[in-house]
Amino acid sequence: MNHFEYLPAKSVNDACDMLSNYGEEAKVLAGGQSLVPLMKQGLVRPSHIIDIRGLSDLDYIRYDKKDGLRIGALTTHRAVETSKAIKENCAMLAEMERTLASVAVRNWGTVGGSLTHADPASDLATTLMALGAEVTLTGSRGERVVNLNDFFVDYFETALHSDELLTAIHIPNSGRGNGFYYKFAHRATDLAVVSVAVYLVPAPDDQNRCQDIRIVMGSVGPTSLRSRRGEELLKGQEITDTLIEEAARVSAEDAQPTTDINGSEEYKRELVQVLVTRSIKKAATRASTR
Amino acid sequence: MENLRLIINGEEVEALIDPATTLQQFLHNTLGMTGTKEGCGAGLCGCCTVMVDGKAVKSCLILALQVGGKSVQTIEGLAHEDVLDPVQSAFIENGAIQCGFCSPGMIMASKALLKENPHPVENDVRHALSGNLCRCTGYHKIVKAVLSVGERQ
Numbered sequence: 001m002n003h004f005e006y007l008p009a010k011s012v013n014d015a016c017d018m019l020s021n022y023g024e025e026a027k028v029l030a031g032g033q034s035l036v037p038l039m040k041q042g043l044v045r046p047s048h049i050i051d052i053r054g055l056s057d058l059d060y061i062r063y064d065k066k067d068g069l070r071i072g073a074l075t076t077h078r079a080v081e082t083s084k085a086i087k088e089n090c091a092m093l094a095e096m097e098r099t100l101a102s103v104a105v106r107n108w109g110t111v112g113g114s115l116t117h118a119d120p121a122s123d124l125a126t127t128l129m130a131l132g133a134e135v136t137l138t139g140s141r142g143e144r145v146v147n148l149n150d151f152f153v154d155y156f157e158t159a160l161h162s163d164e165l166l167t168a169i170h171i172p173n174s175g176r177g178n179g180f181y182y183k184f185a186h187r188a189t190d191l192a193v194v195s196v197a198v199y200l201v202p203a204p205d206d207q208n209r210c211q212d213i214r215i216v217m218g219s220v221g222p223t224s225l226r227s228r229r230g231e232e233l234l235k236g237q238e239i240t241d242t243l244i245e246e247a248a249r250v251s252a253e254d255a256q257p258t259t260d261i262n263g264s265e266e267y268k269r270e271l272v273q274v275l276v277t278r279s280i281k282k283a284a285t286r287a288s289t290r
Numbered sequence: 291m292e293n294l295r296l297i298i299n300g301e302e303v304e305a306l307i308d309p310a311t312t313l314q315q316f317l318h319n320t321l322g323m324t325g326t327k328e329g330c331g332a333g334l335c336g337c338c339t340v341m342v343d344g345k346a347v348k349s350c351l352i353l354a355l356q357v358g359g360k361s362v363q364t365i366e367g368l369a370h371e372d373v374l375d376p377v378q379s380a381f382i383e384n385g386a387i388q389c390g391f392c393s394p395g396m397i398m399a400s401k402a403l404l405k406e407n408p409h410p411v412e413n414d415v416r417h418a419l420s421g422n423l424c425r426c427t428g429y430h431k432i433v434k435a436v437l438s439v440g441e442r443q
Contacts, residue, residue: 006292006309006355029353036312036351037332049309053356078345102421104339104346104399188420189334 001036002045009052012165016140020163022048028165029053030074033101033109034117058112058167063089068173073112073166077124078103080111090171092197096127096181102189112166115151118158118223121191125152126218127181129226130197133171139164152223177201177212178286182279184271186262192219193262196251196275200283207288210234215247215280217272220255227251230276239284248276296357298323299367313349313357314338317364325365325394329423336422339395339402340364346402348421365394368401376439377401384435388426396422400436409440 007026009015019026027046029035030053038044052058058074063085071080080086081097100106100123114124115135125148134147140163151159160166179199183192195218203209213234215227230247237243257268291306298321307316317326317340328350329337338350341363368375377397380386387393396419403410403418410418415436416429424432 001310001312003308003310006353008355029356032353032356033333033348033351036353039310040312040331049353051353051356098417101333102336103402103418104336104348104421105333105351107345108342108347108352188417 001039002042004046005048007048007050008054009050012052012055012058012138012167013140015050015052015055015165016138016163018048018050019165020140022050023162026050028116030113031076031109032113033105034113034119052165053110061085064173066173067170069093069169069171071111071169071171073168074110075112077101077106077109077111077114081106090131092179092181092199093127093131093171096123096183096197099123099181099183099185099188105189111169115148115169116158116160116166118152118156119191120155120221120223121195121219122224123181123183123192123195123218126192126195126216126224127197128169128171129224130179130181130199130214130216131171132199132214133169135166136168136170137161137164138167143167145170149226155222175201176204176287178283180279180282180286182275182282183218184275194219194257194268194271194275196272196279198276198279198283200280200287202284202287206238208239210237210239210284213280213283215251215276217251217255217276220257220268220272222256225255227254227276229254234280239280244277244280244284247280248273251276292355294355294358296359297361299363300361307354309353309355311354313340313342313347313352313354313362315350316354317349317362323364323366327391327394329391329395334421334423335392335395336399336419337392337395339398339422341398341402344402344405346399346418363398363401365397368397375401376442377404377436380435380439381432384431384438386427386431386435388424392422392424392426396424396432400439403436404439404443407440408443410436412437415440 026048058072060072183195201212203211230251252269252273329335
């Protein structure tokens with residue numbers, strides 16, 4: 001690791017002020033489960049580390065029936081995994097956490113740190129996009145709320161300005177819908193080779209008709225990707241096996257996988273198709289038995 | 291250099307350190323507590339597992355300064371005088387140790403599990419230890435050792 005100046009932040013404002021002063025040379029440290037490995041490999045060499053882990057007012061999970069779920073940026077993965085409110089009201093989020101790295105990483109790593117790292121294989125990003133989540137970005141000039149669709153820009157790049165912190169995650173009330181996260185990885189603690197998150201809302205008068213759906217694919221592009229064409233195929237339609245298979249087929253076309261050590265492009269497209277089929281079926285079953 | 295104060299195995303420790311020091315480096319290199327090892331250095335192998343405020347963490351991925359004011363438990367703090375901790379004894383009784391490199395991390399991750407869940411079933415153990423790699427014993431005996439502690443307490 002390179003030498004750096006260590007700056008513990010006293011408040012969100014304090015952190016934003018320091019970010020304004022040091023700009024791109026500074027890095028924000030939360031749990032460091034993504035940043036520290038990059039620093040140890042010499043891939044990131046910040047001159048200043050702004051440590052925000054002590055800002056306990058960013059560590060919370062709040063649920064309100066109307067408003068939905070609000071999670072502070074410094075909440076650990078493990079807290080999300082074990083939260084009663086999340087298990088009861090947003091089960092797919094807690095289930096996803098069980099597949100994310102290992103217990104020890106989840107005990108220290110934070111949800112805000114994970115999102116700002118913007119790994120296209122992120123279990124959290126893929127799941128939160130399916131849940132329609134938005135994030136609050138706080139800078140010295142105030143706050144803005146950005147949908148996760150617009151937050152991820154490219155491989156490891158986000159819409160965050162250099163003086164901004166991600167401070168909170170908001171998952172709007174999921175109402176009648178339900179979802180499922182399906183991760184395929186070679187080993188339990190690995191990043192996904194391919195992952196798929198589906199959130200489905202059935203029509204109020206007909207459990208078998210899809211009113212709205214989000215299909216999100218992880219690890220097959222520069223960011224987690226929505227399959228808009230797959231979604232459009234199902235919206236407003238009766239959910240049949242044929243239609244699900246057709247949606248899965250176009251999702252595999254929408255995916256942008258690259259050949260790497262985990263598998264060929266073709267193999268990953270095949271995986272997308274299988275995982276999307278299974279995830280839609282599972283989400284539909286869950287939504288209709290709710 | 292920055293000042294660091296923390297509690298390690300019940301004793302207060304104070305030192306001046308380079309901010310770029312991980313908790314594992316601080317324990318192993320600065321304090322000479324060589325039980326906490328760096329294997330992969332990237333959070334995958336679990337050899338560096340210690341407990342911070344009772345929870346398992348990967349000490350090679352944590353800056354030591356972030357643990358200021360907190361309580362750290364390492365493998366060195368488990369045995370009292372000549373009496374081993376029940377998890378250590380179970381590892382020996384079940385042949386769950388071969389070369390020993392992964393053992394401190396395995397044992398600390400197991401301690402953290404048993405603290406949270408005193409009577410784990412096999413799946414709980416395998417899940418809790420999924421972030422700890424062993425290249426000798428083949429996991430089966432390790433899982434058996436942890437289960438035997440759960441059954442006895």
